[in-house]
Amino acid sequence: MASVLPLEPPQRLSRALAAQPGAPAVAAAQNWLRELPALLERWLREWELEAERVVTPGGRSSVVVLVRQADGTPAALKLPAPDGAPAQVRTAREYAALTAWHGLGAVRVLRAAPEEGVLLLERLRCEVSLRSLAEAKATLEAVSVVRRLWVPPPAGHGLETVAEHTAQEAAQMRSSVPPDAEPLVAAALEARAAMLAEPAEGEAVLLHGDFRQGAVLAAAGSGERAHWLTVGPDPLVGEPAYDLARLVRDRLHDLMASSGAPAATRRRVNKLADSLDVPRERVRHWTLYRAVESACRQYAGGGTADAEMLLEFAAWL
DSSP states (O other): OOOOOOOOOHHHHHHHHHTTTSSSHHHHHHHHHHHHHHHHHHHHHHHTOEEEEEEOOOOOEEEEEEETTSSSOEHHHEEOOSSSHHHHHHHHHHHHHHHHHHHHHHHOOHHHEEEEEEEEOOOOEEEEEEESSSHHHHHHHHHHHHHOOOOOOOOOOOOOOOOHHHHHHHHHHHHHTTTHHHHHHHHHHHHHHHHHHHHSSSEEEEEEEOGGGGEEEOOSOOSOSSEEEEEEOOOOEEEEHHHHHHTTTHHHHHHHHHHHHHHHHHHHHHHHHHHHTTHHHHHHHHHHHHHHHHHHHHHHTTTTHHHHHHHHHHHHH
């Protein structure tokens, strides 16, 4: 018999949805939040799940509810929010990536209704991510995980390429330039153009799209599979340097507080690039682009402090 929790969406998610640029996106998110309790009740009933608790603080683009299946097996029910795209579209992309990885380096899908925007995933230790490890160890584990994800994209995938995805971002960046950041925005857009004008050697691969230490969780038990598995892909098709660019700025607050942060940032770029045989300059260019793009997005959503921090980081590159 399915049970329903009193569902209060995590505050982190609510804030992120409220900060989306554009009234239509905010309205769609508010409608989704209002319908969320009924949505949860429906899927608990249809898949005969017993709800245990909502994962908090959770992510910024979905609600995850820890559940048990009819046979007692633990699982995680994921209900993605309309974060810039309809939940069904985002779920279909995530489902395509997770099934392509077959559980190698990534969480497994147990059941799915991508056309409805719902996934049932194996349960990982959601409270234990790579951020719980010392930085050096976390970096080694992250490198081990991400190299497994760079596989040929599935046939007929319909996923965006890095070029297509960043074209939309670039247009938004030009309309949301933080004060005094025009030179950095121009440099970031030039870096993107240079990377697309001279594509990386080798075939394009399936990318996580938002790979970072917080998106790699501990497996629930021991076995033949890896101890660390990634979750929450926002998949794209393109070059590996694009994935590494997000990882470079992990633990940014700690980096900002350290001495010699600019030099440490450049060492990070080189270390990650060398460990995965990716050209350093391509990692640096994409790191610059992605940091400035995030700053513009934060600024547009009212996150001035975060935008300033990201711009300072970008200036070190």
